[in-house]
Structure formats: C-alpha cells, structure tokens
Amino acid sequence: MEITLELIVFLILAVFIVASSILAVTTKRILRAATYLLFVLFGTAGIYFQLNYSFLGAVQLLIYAGGITVLYVFSILLTSSQGDRAEKLKNSKMFAGLLTSLAGLVICLFLTLKNNFLPSHFEHGELPVSAIGMSMMSGEKYGYILPFEVISVLLLACIIGGILIARKR
Amino acid sequence: MIHMEYYLVVSTVMMFAGIYGFFTRRNLLAILISVELILNSVDINFAVFNRFLFPGQLEGFFFALFAIGVSAAETAVAIAIIINIYRNIRNIQVKNMNELNG
C-alpha cells in the first residue's frame, strides 16, 4: 500500500475527527463541547473536499460551522449558569451507555469491514456546480425541484416557529 | 489509495460517539451537540456511498445537502425550545424536565 499525500491528509483528518468527536461528548465543559463539534464539522468539510464535493464542503462550512455553531455558542452563553459543569453521572448509567455504544460500534465496524464493497476507489473529478444547480432546479427525473421547495417551506416554518417559541411572553 | 471502508470507519466512530453522548449527557445543549454528531456521520455516509458506488448520480449528494438544511432547521427550533425552557425553570438539565411526567 503506497503512501500518497491523499492518504496522509485523510489520516490526519480521520484522527482529527475521531479525537474531536470523542472529546466533544466526554468533556465536562459545554462550551468546549461546542468547540470540539466545530472541529468535527471542519473535519467533515475536509472529507467532503477530499471526495471532490467542494459544494457540499462549502455548504457544510457555511451552514454548520458558520451558522449552527454560532447559534450553539450564543445559546450556551445565554443559558449557562454557575459554570455549567455537567453534574456527576451515576457510574452504572455511564457504564451502561458506554457498553451499549461500544457494542454497537463493534458490531457496525465488524459488518462494515467484513462486507466486500466492489469499487475500492473512485474516479476523481470535480462535480461541477452547474450540474448541481441544473439537477436541483430540474423537474424531470433525478430533478430535485420539489424537495428544494419543500425545504424552503420547512426553513420558513422554522424561522416562524423559532421566533414564536423563543419570544418573550 | 483510500478505501471506502476508511471513510465508513470514521463515520461509524463519530456516530457512536454521538450516541454515547446522547446517552450520558445531562445538559440539553450537550445532547443536541451529540445529535449533530450523529447527523454529520450520516451525511458523510451519504456522500461516500454516492461517490464510490454511484458516481454518475447525485442522490446521496442531495440527501446530504438537504440533511444539512434540515439539521440547521432542527437546531434552530431545538435551541428556541431550550431557551424557552431556560426562561421557565432557569435550568436546562435533563433531570429537571419532569414537569410533564404527571
């Protein structure tokens, strides 16, 4: 197995993602958890770039890293009181959670690695944004005009709902 | 050469890290962060499957795209709710959410 730059970048990304995601769920401080989430999102965006899905990576960075994380940070700052340390969890419960997750992880990894996926590599080549735009606005087969409209309505509903729920009464 | 399984392993680890967080965190926002991790790992899977298995098509790509949008919407609503709860009970710990337990 030859070591390419691509592989090295992937390995760095993978270690970065795994470490950040585990830290995100084990750290005591909620603000740090949000920060680690941001790192995970950045890493994910990197993976998208590596897969030559630049648009998806851009969206990930814009929406997730740029929008949602900021939302998190603000809400954490809004709701944090006296240090926001997660209170002690009962050992038994933590153990049960850990055990279940690990069991699931092992089973899933076992299944994934055991399965023989046919193509072990992909054709490089950037997905042109125009193709994405055409496909998204198309009403034909493999066109996504309808989901596009639906999600726009969903977002509108979210805006209204968020305002309604969070406003002062 | 990067095998497809490598991506899947990363996403699986991320997925179960999120699940573990969902099980064990006691803060609503922390739970929400865990949910984001799970969603994100699924997005990776969509993208990876599309890229490797169906290079000529865009289903997985669009699923990931829409999932990002939907998760953004979900996060916004959830945070609105959490802030509302915080206004009511000055706290967002799960153990205090028993007002509706009856």
Next chain:
Amino acid sequence: MEYTILILLLPFLSFLVLGLAGMKMSNRLAGTIGTVVLGIVAIASYYTAFDYFAAGRGVDGAFPTLMPYNEVWLPISENLHIDMGILLDPISVMMLVVISTVSLMVHIYSFGYMKGERGFQRYYAFLSLFTMSMLGLVVATNIFQMYLFWELVGVSSYLLIGFYYTKKEAIAASKKAFIVTRFADLGFLVGILFYGYYAGTFTFTPQLQMLASAGAMIPLALGLMFIGGAGKSAMFPLHIWLPDAMEGPTPVSALIHAATMVVAGVYLVARMFPLFIDYAPEVLHWVAYVGAFTAFYAASVACVQSDIKRVLAFSTISQIGFMMVGLGVCYSADPHHGGLGYMAGMFHLFTHAMFKALLFLGAGCIIHAVHSNEMSAMGGLRKYMPVTHITFLIACLAISGIPPFSGFFSKDEILTACFEFSPVMGWVMSFIAAMTAFYMFRLYYGIFWGRENKELHAQHTPHEAPLSMTIPLVFLALVTCGAGFIPFGEFISSNGQSYTIHLDPKVAITSVCVAVVAIAVATWMYLRERQPVADRLAKTFKGLHRAAYHRFYIDDIYQFVTHKIIFACVSTPIAWFDRHVVDQFMNFLAWCTNASSEEIRGWQSGNVQQYTRVFLGGVLVLVLVLLLI
C-alpha cells in the same frame, strides 16, 4: 289456633323495637313495652293451653298433635325438607306456659332489680329475644327448626351472661358458656344429619320402614342428639359453663339458667322419647346413668359452696339430673308399666321451673340487699326481709320434697319410676334427694339464720326488696304451693293416654323421711350462731372438702386439657404453621409483586435517554440474532 303465631312474633317485634329504638326510649318505657308484650304472650299461652286441653282427646284417647303452621322453608330433596311451623302437643303447650310465666315474672322483677343499670333497654331487648327463641324451640315442628332456635337460645344466653361486658369474669363466663354448648351442639348437629339421612325426614314422626332399615344408626343419631342436650342441660362433664354463667344478672339466671333454657336438653329427650323407647332403650338408660351421676356430683359440690348463686346453680344441675333420670328410667311407653318416668320428668320440669325461678329471684333480692353473693356477708336476714324469707323457705321445702309443696309430688314420681326400674337406682336417687334437702337448708340457714355479719349489716342495713320484686316472689310461691295438686298425668303421659297420679305410700314415706332427716341434720349443724359440727367436719375431711369446694377440679382438668394439651400440642403448631408458612407464603407473593412492580416502575421512568439506550440495545440484539441465524 292460628293466633299461636303471635306468641312467637310479639317477643320478636319487641326485640326489634327495643333493640333498634331502645336507646331513644326512657328506661321505664322500654321496660313497660317488654313487660306488656310478655304479658300478652303469657295470656296467649294460657289461652292456648286452655283451648288445647279443653278441645279434648282424640279417638285414640290421646291429645291430638296440632300444627297450625307448617311451611316448607328449605327443600333439600323430594322427601327431606326443613320446615318452619308451630307444633302443639301436650309437652309443647306445657312448656309454653312455663316459659311465658317465668319470663313474665322475670320481666316484672327486673324492673326493680335492674333499676338504674346501664343498658336497661338492651337488657329487655335480649330478654325478648331469648323468650322468642325459647318459645320457638318448644313449638318446633321438626328437629332442624328446633336446632335453629336452640342456637338462638344459646346466643341470647351468651349475650345475657355477658351483659356486664365491662366485667372480665362476665366476658369469660359468656365465652365459656357459648363455647362449651357450641361444642356439644356439634354432636347435636351431626346427630340431626344422621337422623335426617337415615330416617329420611327431619320431623318427629318418621316412617317406620325407614327406621327399621336404618338399624344401629338411629340409636347413634339419638345418642349424638343427647350430647347436644347434655351440653345445654349442663350434664356431667359438660356442666362446667353453668356455674360460671351466674355472672349474668340474677333474673337472667332465674329465667335462662334455672327455669327454661337449661331444661331444653330434657325437652329434647322428651321430644324424641317415642324414638328412644322404641329404637334405643339402651341409650335412654345411659341418659339415666349420666343424669344420676350428674345429680350426685352436683349435689355433693353444692353442699360446700359459699356463693349462694353457685349453690343454686349446682342445685339446678342436680335437679336437671333428676329429670334426665326420670326420662331415662323408662323402658316402655305405657305409663302404668315402665313409662311413668316420662310424666314424672316433665312434671318435675314444670314444678322445678317455678320453685327454682323463685329461689333465684329470692337470691336476687338478697344480693340486692347485701350487695354480695357470699354467704359470709349474710346470716340473720329473716328480720330484715320477711317476704323474701317466707317465699325462700317455701321454695326450699318444695325442692326438698316436703308435702304439700309441688316438689314433693314430682320428685316422688321420679323416685317411684326409679324404684320400678331398679332398687339401686331408687335408693341412689333417694340419697341424692336427701343431699338436696341438706344443702338447700344449709343455704337457707346460712342466709336467714346462723352467723350474722353484724359489722356489714350495721354499715348498711339490709332492707326488703321493692314491690316489683316481691310480687313475682309471692306469685311463684303460690304456684309452688299449688302446682303439686295439678293432675299432671291427665295432660301429659308417655303414651298420651290419661294417667291418674297415685302416690306409692312406701316411696312417699321413704322420701319424706330422708328429707326430714336431712333437714334436721342441716338444722342441727347450721341453725345456730356457732357451728362447731360443720367446722369440725370441714376440718376432718379437709381434702374432700377442698376438692368439693373446687368442684372436684373438673374445671381444672378442662383447663389442663385445653391449655396444656390442645393449645400447646395442637393449636400452637398450627398457629405457627399458619403464621410462618401460610402467611409467609402470602407475604412472599405480595413481596414478589411489590418487588417486580418496583422494578417495572423503574423502566417507565420518562427518561428518554434510558429509553433510547434500551432501544439501541434491542436493535443490537436483533442484529446479532439475524447475524447468527
């Protein structure tokens, strides 16, 4: 004669009214209601007797058996059914008269005796209940109806013995009476069921071919019934409840535990007499032996008791023994030849009810005057209570068998029947009659003559009882004087035919002689202030005296058997088993349910994180299952 239903209904109504609304009434009103109702009942009873006997004999020379009412109450099979009704024949009519008379007297007497007591209304309610059930018992048309009223009588006796329910002894006595008689009634019930099964009926006149095919089961059934009768009539060894039953108010003792309820056993034997005579003469003779032994035992105990009500109680037991002997010594149904005892026993029942009620009511007056049951608190009371003195003396003479008082005639008939049965029995019963005379006059002298308890009487001068109490005494004394001259054989005899009582001079002279001698001895020993002979005798036969005073330790034997043997060896292990095995098993079941629900409760926590964890666990298990299959 449909009006006889009133005899049962009126006391019952009175019981309901007094029992339900009594607390709202004044004492005087409640007592008046009870007494007036009883007066009406008594008049109805007398009229029934007159009506019945005036109607004359049937073609066979016997008084007919009438059933003004007889309704099927519980049909069990085609032939076997439990009826409720009213049966009139010579003995039931006689019992109606006895019960209503004594009950009326007791009602009147209680006005004075129970004056100012707490629960006066309750007392009259219970008296009405008792009277109703006793009347129902004697007019029962079948053995099962008799049993029902028999138990009702037991209940009202229990209630009245325990009337002073704040007194510990009264509660214990009422429980004792109820349990002992209940125990005996078990035999009665088994006997009834045997009888119902083998005779095919509960009536007193079964079909002859059924009886013939039943064989030895009929004597067995009759013997078991006698056990019930023995319990109610305080026959040895089931007599232990009666002396303790004296804890009840004295008029109650007079009514229930002297005159009426305790003779229910005698009445039962008399009721079953035709069957006894024809199918189980040996059982009947056993009745006589039991009666004779009981009479002797009770008389010997009565000689040394110091509580006057106890003396009277043992005297009652002894006299009931006499009645049982009278019935038991019969060996044929012909009154001229071997059937005299039936008439004699019934006659003695009648006279005894009167003079024993008189004795108890007199004792009640005395207790009322000196506020004590003990003979040591009495003595020399003749000066203070002339009416009580004279009437008590009449009753003592009657029970001792001195002519012309009623006891003489009835006892004499019993003795005649005994001599006819066997000379030994005759002499034994004569001796017991002498003992009767002795202890009654010991009692009489101890109360009205003898050592006077001067300090006590100076403190609190005894006085004659009020009019409401002396009138019943005088009435009963008159009856006692005159009842002996009733031509009893004309009304009641073993085969229903007319029988003229004639005194056997030999027996009569013997019995009078022994009675006079016994009275003389008692006079010699107890009349004077100082009683050296009695004291010396008591000292000489110390062991015997003490044993007799303690009723020959029969109660202690019962105590030993029940507490040390039955309770310790049977009940305690059973209780242990019940408590530690049965209860614990139930507790274990409850604990299991509780623990599992506690566990399940934890599952339904409302904790979404826990739910998802379990959900994921389930999914993983499913995946594993699918993988491994």
